[in-house]
Amino acid sequence: MPLHPRSRGVPGRAGRAEDGHLDLAHARDPAKGVAVSPKPSLDSLLPALSEAYGPPGREEGIRAALRRALRGMGTVREDALGNLHLHLPGKGKRLLLTAHMDAPGLIVTRVDASGLARLTLLGPMPAADWIGAVVSLDGSARGVVGWDRPRDAKETREIEPEALYLETGLGAKQAPKKIEVGTVGALLDRAERLGDLWCGGNLDNRAGCAAVVAALSGVRGLRNDLHVVFAAQSDLGARGAGTSAFGLQPDVAVVLDVAFVGESRGTGDIALGKGPCLGLKEEGYLPHPRALDLAKRAAKAARVPHQWLIRESGGSDARAVRASRAGVPTALVAIPARKTGGPRVLVNANDLEQTVKLLRHIVTTPYTGEKGSR
Template sequence: MFDLVRKLSDAFGVSGNEEEIRAVITEEIKDKVDDIYTDTLGNLIAVKKGTGRKIMLDAHMDEIGVMATFIDDNGFIRFSNLGWVYQYFALGQKVRFKNGTIGSVFYEEKLDDMKNLKLSRMYIDIGAKSREEAEKKVRIGDTACFVGDAVQTGDMIISKALDNRSGCAVLIKVIQNLPETDNELYFVFTVQEELGLRGARTAAYQIQPDIAIAIDVTDTGDTPECHPMAVKCGAGPTIKIKDSSLICHPEVKRLLEDAAKEIGIPYQYEVLESGGTDVGAIHTAVGGVPSGAVSIPCRYIHSPVETASLSDMENAVKLLVQAVK
C-alpha cells in the first residue's frame, strides 16, 4: 500500500490541473475494468459492467495548491490559493510548479504581528533576480503544489496530498481485488473537489447511480489538546454519519456496518463538524442518490505533512470490496 500511495502523492494534481495524476491512476487500473474514459470536466471514470444495481464509488484526485497572480520587478511571485490553504501551514514550505520549478514560501518582512499573516502578505521565491528571469520559468496563472515527500514510519505514512491520494489508492486496490458481483460498478476519480465538489456533481448527473459511496480523509481527535472527536489513526476506517455537506443515508450506513461486521475488521463512526466530501454533491443529484462515505483518519489535513495509518487504508479496501458484493 505504501508504494502505491507514494506514487500517487508524488504526482502533480492541483485542482484544475489533474492530467498527471489521472495518467498515473489510468496505468494502475486500465487492464482491470471493462471500460475507462475521461469526461468533459476531466473526471476519470472506470466501469465494471453488470446487470444489478448501479454503484458509484468516488475518490477525488485533486490536491490543494497555489496559483501565480503577480510577479514583481525583483522576480518574487504573489499567489492565490486553490482550495483551502492555511497560511500558517504554507509558511516556510516549498512548492513545485507544474514544470518542476521549485520555490519557497515566505512573508513580507514588514509584517509586525504574525496574527496579521494572510496569503496576500506572502510570496514565492524561485531564486530569480528580475521579473524577466522569473517569467522564463513561471507565468501568471501557473499552479504549484506543496512539496512533502512520502515517508513511512511504522504503520504510519507522512506525506503531502494524502487528501485524497490515500482515497485514490484505496479505490485502485478495490478495483484490483474486485469480487464476483452482478452489480454495475462505476469507479470515479473526480476533479476539483477542493474547489467545491465540482467533478462529483457532473459525474453523478452522467451516471445516475442507484447508490454512491465516497472515499476521502477525515479529521482525528488523537493529537494533544485537539478538538474532541471520536476518531483515531489506526483504529480502522470510518463510516460517516454526517458532515457539513450531508447526513448519510441510513441504508448505506447500514450496508457499510454489515460489511465490516461480516469480515471482522475494525471501524469507527465519523461525525465531522465542519467540512464535506464529494457525496455532499452526489446525494442531491438527479432526484437524490442514497449516499454514504468511508473515510481514512488523517492528521494535519491540508498540510505538507498529512499523517495516516496504512492499516486503516488496507481495511478500507476490505470494507468496500465486501460492500459492493
Template sequence: MNASGISGSEEDVREILKREVRKYVSDVKVDKLGNLIAHKKGKAPKIMLAAHMDEIGLIIKSIDQKGRIYFSSLGGIEPLTLLGQRVHVLKKNGFINGFITLNEISNDALMNRLPEMTDLFIDTGLDKAELEKAGVEIGSNISLGFRHNFNLGKKDIIAGKALDDRIGCYILTELIKKSHKFKSEVFFVFTVQEEIGLYGAKTSAYEINPDYAIVAEATSSDDMKPEPTISIGKGPCLTIKDAESVSDKKLNKWIKEVAKQKSIAIQYDINDIGTTDAMTISISKGGVPAAVISVAIRNIHSAMGIAHAEDIRNAILLFEELLKKPINY
C-alpha cells in the same frame, strides 16, 4: 502521491491511474470535465464509487520585480501552515524550488495577529525577468510539500503530501484490481475539482445516475488532543454528517452491519467543517443515496499529512465485502 494534481490540473494523476486500471475493467474513459471513469459491467444494482484526484495547492496571482511570488489558494488552506514550507513552482517542463516566507513586519499591529495569505510570498532566488524566462507566469500552479513519502517512527505510520485524497484513489485502484469478484455494475470514478467545489462528482453522478454511491475519502484526525474523536490506527471512519450533508441511513446501517460481521473496527465521523463529493452526488437528478468511508489523517489540508497503513488496508477490505454482497436500494 508524488504526482502533482492541483484542482483543475489533475492530468498527471489521471494518466497514472488510467495506466494502472485499464486492463481490469470493461472500459475506461475521461469525460469532458476530466473525471476518469472506470466501468465494470454487471447486474443491478448500479453502484458508483468515487475518490477525488485533486489536491490543495496554490496559484500565482502576481510577481513583483524582485521575483516575490504572491498567490491565491486552490482549496482550503490555513495561511499559518504555509509559512516556511518548501514548494514547487510548476512550469511547462518541470518545476522551480521555492519556499514560502513572510513580508517584513513593519508595525506593532501586524505583530499581534496571525499571518494572512496576503502577508506571504514565495522566494525562488530568481527575479521577475528570470522567472518569466523560465516559464513561470501568472496562473502557474504551486505544489505544496516534498515529492517523497516516508514512514515515521513506526512502520505503518506514513507521511506524504496529498493523502487527501490519493488514499481514496489508491483504495479504488485496489478494488478495481479485484473487480472480477463483484457481480454488480460498478462505476469507479476518480473525480476532479473536489477541493474547490465538488464539480467532478456533480457531472459524473448526473451522467451515471447510480442506484447509490459510496465515496472513499480522507478525514481529519484529532488524536493529538486530550480527548480525541477520530484517531489514526483505529479503523476506517463512517461519516454520519458533515457541514453540508447527512449520509444515507440505510447505507450506513448496511456498512455498519458488514463491518461488524467481518470484525472491522470503524469510527464514526460527525463533522461541522467541510464536506465531500457525497454531498453533490446525493442531490444529482432525482437524488442518489450516498455514504462516505474515510481514512483518518493528521494535519489534513497541509503540506504533509500523516496516516496509518492499517486503516487503509481495512478500508479496502470493508469496501470489498460491501461490493461482494451489495444491497438493493
C-alpha cells in the same frame, strides 16, 4: 479543443528491483504522471500517486498515474471536466464509488519587482501550512514557499494568502519572463513510510485513490454494476463528483475521503489506528439509511473496526453526490488523518489496509435498496 490539459505519457521504463519485482518508473516531470507496477500494492501505489502533479483543474499528472494503475481492470475513460471513470460491469444495481484525486494548490497572482511570485490559494489548505513547502509550477519550475513576516515580532494575526510568495531563484530579470500570472502550482512531495504511519503532503485524497485501486486489484464476485470515479476539482466545490453522479444516475453511491483528527464531534473525536470512519453528518449532508446500512454490513462481514464521523463544518464530495438530480442514496467512508502543522499529514497504515478490506466488501455486497438485504 479539450477543456483541460491532457497528459502525453511518461518517458522511460520501469526497472527491476533486486527481488525481481517491478519497480516504479518516476517521471522527471510530475505533470506527466508516474508509472506504477502492474499489480499495485499500497507500498508502491501510495508514493507514486502522492507525488503526481494534480491541483484542482490541473489533474493531468494524477490522471496519467491512475490510468497506469488501472490497466487491465476495466474500461477507463475521461470526461469533459477531467474526471477519470472506470466501469466494471455487473448485473446488480448501479453503484458509484468515488474518491477525489485533486490536491490543494496555489496560483500565481503576480511577480513582484524582486522576482518573487505572489500567490493565492486553491483549496482548503491554510496559508500557514504552505510555509516551507516545495512547489512545482505546472510541473516545470520549482520553488519554496515563504511569507512576509510582520515587522512587529508580537504580531499574532492569522497568516493571509496575500503574504505568501514563491522563491524560484530565477531573480528579478528572469522570473517575470518565465513565470506567467495564472500559473498553477502544487505541492512537490512523495509519501513515505514512518513505522506504522504514512507521511505525505498530498494524502488528502491520494490515500483514498490508492485504497480504491488496491481494493479493485484482483477483486472477484462483483454483485453490483460498478462505476468508479476519480473526481476532479473537489477543492473548487465538489465539481467532479457532482457532475459524475448527475451523468451516471447511480442507484447508490459511496464517497471515500479523509477526515482529520479534531474534526469529529458528538460521538467523540476520531483517532489514528482505530479503523476507517463512517460519516453520520457533515455540512449539508446526512447519509441515506440504506446506503449507510450497506457500508455497515460490509464492515461487519469484513470484520473491519470503524469509527463514527460527525463534522459540524466543512465536508466532502458526499453532499454534492447525495443532492444530485432527485437525490442519490449516499454513504461516506473516511480515512483518519492527522495534520502536522505544516504541509504534510499522517495516515495510519493499518487504517489504510482496513479501508481496502471495507471497500472490497462494499463492491461485492449486493445493494437492493432494502434495509438489511443481502
